[in-house]
Amino acid sequence: MAIPAFSLADTEPPLPPGAPSGSATPAFSPLYQQIKGLILRSLQQGEWKPGEVIPSEFDLAARFRVSQGTVRKAIDELAAENLLIRRQGRGTFVATHAEQHVQYRFLRLEPDSGTTDSEGPAQRDIIDCRRLRASAEIARALALRTGDPVLQARRVLTFAGVPTICEDLWLPGGPFKGLTAERLADYHGPMYALFEAEFGVRMVRADEKIRAVLPDAAQAGLLGVTQATPLLSVERIAYTYNDAPMELRRGLYRTDTHYYRNHLS
Amino acid sequence: MAIPAFSLADTEPPLPPGAPSGSATPAFSPLYQQIKGLILRSLQQGEWKPGEVIPSEFDLAARFRVSQGTVRKAIDELAAENLLIRRQGRGTFVATHAEQHVQYRFLRLEPDSGTTDSEGPAQRDIIDCRRLRASAEIARALALRTGDPVLQARRVLTFAGVPTICEDLWLPGGPFKGLTAERLADYHGPMYALFEAEFGVRMVRADEKIRAVLPDAAQAGLLGVTQATPLLSVERIAYTYNDAPMELRRGLYRTDTHYYRNHLS
DNA sequence: TAGTGGTCTAGACCACATA
DNA sequence: ATGTGGTCTAGACCACTAC
Numbered sequence: 305m306a307i308p309a310f311s312l313a314d315t316e317p318p319l320p321p322g323a324p325s326g327s328a329t330p331a332f333s334p335l336y337q338q339i340k341g342l343i344l345r346s347l348q349q350g351e352w353k354p355g356e357v358i359p360s361e362f363d364l365a366a367r368f369r370v371s372q373g374t375v376r377k378a379i380d381e382l383a384a385e386n387l388l389i390r391r392q393g394r395g396t397f398v399a400t401h402a403e404q405h406v407q408y409r410f411l412r413l414e415p416d417s418g419t420t421d422s423e424g425p426a427q428r429d430i431i432d433c434r435r436l437r438a439s440a441e442i443a444r445a446l447a448l449r450t451g452d453p454v455l456q457a458r459r460v461l462t463f464a465g466v467p468t469i470c471e472d473l474w475l476p477g478g479p480f481k482g483l484t485a486e487r488l489a490d491y492h493g494p495m496y497a498l499f500e501a502e503f504g505v506r507m508v509r510a511d512e513k514i515r516a517v518l519p520d521a522a523q524a525g526l527l528g529v530t531q532a533t534p535l536l537s538v539e540r541i542a543y544t545y546n547d548a549p550m551e552l553r554r555g556l557y558r559t560d561t562h563y564y565r566n567h568l569s
Numbered sequence: 570m571a572i573p574a575f576s577l578a579d580t581e582p583p584l585p586p587g588a589p590s591g592s593a594t595p596a597f598s599p600l601y602q603q604i605k606g607l608i609l610r611s612l613q614q615g616e617w618k619p620g621e622v623i624p625s626e627f628d629l630a631a632r633f634r635v636s637q638g639t640v641r642k643a644i645d646e647l648a649a650e651n652l653l654i655r656r657q658g659r660g661t662f663v664a665t666h667a668e669q670h671v672q673y674r675f676l677r678l679e680p681d682s683g684t685t686d687s688e689g690p691a692q693r694d695i696i697d698c699r700r701l702r703a704s705a706e707i708a709r710a711l712a713l714r715t716g717d718p719v720l721q722a723r724r725v726l727t728f729a730g731v732p733t734i735c736e737d738l739w740l741p742g743g744p745f746k747g748l749t750a751e752r753l754a755d756y757h758g759p760m761y762a763l764f765e766a767e768f769g770v771r772m773v774r775a776d777e778k779i780r781a782v783l784p785d786a787a788q789a790g791l792l793g794v795t796q797a798t799p800l801l802s803v804e805r806i807a808y809t810y811n812d813a814p815m816e817l818r819r820g821l822y823r824t825d826t827h828y829y830r831n832h833l834s
Numbered sequence: 835t836a837g838t839g840g841t842c843t844a845g846a847c848c849a850c851a852t853a
Numbered sequence: 854a855t856g857t858g859g860t861c862t863a864g865a866c867c868a869c870t871a872c
Contacts, residue, residue, distance in 0.1 A: 362856090371843045373842070374841085392849070393856080395851095396858080410833045508834070511831070511832055513829070514824075515829070516802075534800070535799070559782075563780050566831060597849080599860060627837090638862065641839085655840090658838055660837090660839075661839080
C-alpha cells in the first residue's frame, strides 16, 4: 500500500513498514520513487551541499522507515542522473561541478588530435556583463516574464592560444543578484562551480540545439576569423533541480581545430 | 568466490551456487557481470533475434544456476544500454531498429517548429552505390586493412519537400555481401532495420563528431543550396556488439529548417 | 488463471576506505 | 577494527498481459 501522492514529513514513514507496495490506485508510485522524491527535496533545500556526504543508506532507511534495499534503489536512480556520486567504502556524495574529475562536464568540444587542452580553456576573457530586462524570447527560455531583470554576459574562451568559443549567456536576475564582471573574471574554474559556491544554484542537466551558422562582424572579430567561416552555433538551456531553467547560453564554436563530440546509444 | 575470467558453458554454473561473490583475486568480476556477458554472447550469436522475447528471468536463473535477482541485475544493465527492452507482464525483448516506436533512434535532427516530419524522412534517394577498396582512412575507421573491400553509398533525405541531409556511408564488404543500390532503394524503413533483417548486423551504439563546414559543388547541388551556406558535418562511426565498428557515415545537414538536438546530463 | 516483470524486505557476506 | 557501499540470495506480494 504505497502512498500515491502525499506530502510527507521526513521522519514520518511513507507508510506503515512491513507492508510492501501495491494498491489499485490510479496513480501508483513505488516506495523507492517516493524516497527518491524526499532525497531530492533535501538536495534542493540544501540540507546536503555539493561535495558533501549524505547519510549512509542504513541511516536513510531508518529515517524514512523503509528497508536499506529500497533506499539503495532510490539512490541508484539519482546516481544514474548524476545528482549523487557513490564511492565504495567512503559514502555517497552530492555531485558538484567543482570536482577536478568531472570539470566542464557540459563542454563537448574536443581538440582534433593530441589532447593538448589539458582539461579546460587556458584563458577566459569576459567581454561584457550587464543587467537588462528580458526580451520576450529570453523570458520564454528562462520561464520569466517579459521585462524581468536578467544578467547578460559575453566571453571568449581560448585554447592553446586560439580563441575558439565566443558565448553569450543570460541568467535570471533574482537568483544571481550580486554577480558582476569582476567576479566572473576573478574566478578560476568552471562557471557552474562558481554558481554553486556563490549562489547556491546547481545545474543538473541541459538541452542543446546545434546549427551551422556564419558569425556577425563582432563575433568574427572576437574569434579572429572571417565572416565567411562556418561556425557551430550551440544554444543551451541549463536546468537546476525541478526542471527549472536557470541559464540560456548561445555559443559559437570554431570547428577547424576542435569538434563537438556526441555519443549515441 | 566468483570466477574472475573463465569461459563457461551455458548450462554449467558460473560457480557452485549458494556461495556468494568475493575472493581476493586481482581481477574481480561480480556474478551478475558474468551473467551479463553470457547473455551478451547469446545475443551476438543470434540465439535470440531482434524483436524476439528472451527466456524469463526465472528460466535464465535456472539455466545459469544463479538467483533470479542476479539475472535481473544483469538484464537491468543490458536494458539501460538499450540492448534489451523490458515489458511488464509480457517479457524481455531483444531491441530492434525496426520498432515503430524507436525508429530512427540515432537521428538527432529535428524540425524547427511544428513536428511536421511525422517520424522519419518522406523521401530517400540513393544517389550512388559502389564497391571499392578501403583507403587508409576508411580502413582505420572500420578496423579493416587498407585495400579491403568496402561498399560506399550516397543518399539524400528529404523532409517536407526540402532536401535536408546528404550523406555518404561506408560498410565493410564482408558482412554486407550482396547489398545493392536496388535493395537500399526498395526498403521502406530505417536503414539499420534493413541491416538487421538482411545481414544480421545490429548497430547498438555510435559516436559522432560534429563540425560546421561549407559544401563542395556536388553536395550543394544535391541539397539545393549555395556553396556559401554553412552546413552541419556529422561524422558517425556505428558499432555492433563487442564494440566492432560496422559503419562509417558522413552526413551534411541543412540547419536552416532543422536543428541537431542534444541532451546533457 | 497463469505467467511475466516490478517492488519490497531481511539477512549474509565481500570489497574498499579510513582510522 | 569499523563503517561504507557492492553483491547475492530467498521469499513474498503486486501490477500487467495474455489466454
